[in-house]
Amino acid sequence: MPPMTAAVVRSIFEDDVPPTEHTLLMSAAIKGDVKSVQRYLKQKGQQDRHGYTALMLAVMNEQLECAQLLAPCEAKIQDNFGCTALMHAAKRGSVDVISLLLEHEAGIRCFMGWTALTWGLDCQNPAAIDLLLRVPEECSAPLTLLRAIARCSKDIVAKISKHAQFADLKSARDWALKRRYTDAVDALDTDLQQDS
Known part of the structure; x- marks a missing residue:
């Protein structure tokens, strides 16, 4: 894992990317220009200063056709934060793109240990979350269960807890109890009773 330098952290949160920084492939992906994406595919795999690829930029701009063309050659590349195109799709709740990228990038974790599902919990799109589940x-990431407890409904916590180990369930229940997430505690108690 590369060190989290101030420059890396700054690059994650800055939005002022100079337009000249993008390759022709990246620019085409952003615009959804399928013909130009096909024309400039030889530029595949290149990253901007944030670590974004043309595939990630297509995903961020909801350009499904471009993402379909780019997925076979740019899947599994991670940006400066360790996020994949699937994680960017999950953040946005983009069900079609998640379906496309799941076979290529499932289970990859960013530098914080989060999977696409962990990122996707913020979008509150039940269809996207169910697809990732x-x-x-x-x-399998213990952080996913904790994030669900803090962000989601009792139903989603229950779905995620089905995949957790007994020790993780106990720790998550204690964590939820300390923070007064009573709905989550109820859901976890049900799972703990079934596992014991």
Whole structure:
């Protein structure tokens, strides 16, 4: 894992990317220009100063056709924060793009240890979350359960807790109890009773 330098952290949060920084492939992906994406595919795999690829930029701009063209050649590349295109799709709740990228990038973790599911909990899109829940590798990160407790409904906590180890369930329950997430405590108690 590369060190989190001030420059890396700054690059994650700054939005003032100079337009000249992008390759022709990246610019085409942002605009959804399928013909130009096909024309400039030889530029695949390049990253801007944030570590974004043309695939990530297509995902961020909801350009599904471009993402379909770019997925086979740019999947599994991580940006400066360790996020993949699937994680960017999950953050946005983009069900079609999640479906496309799941087979390529499921289970990859960013530098914080989060999977696409962990990122996707913020979007509050039940269809996107359910799609990610179908992949066991997405549910296995203990941080995913804690994030669900803090961000989501009792139903989503219950779905994620089905994939957790007994020790993780106990720790998550204690964490939820300290923070007074009573709905989550109820859901976890049900799972703990079934596992014991």
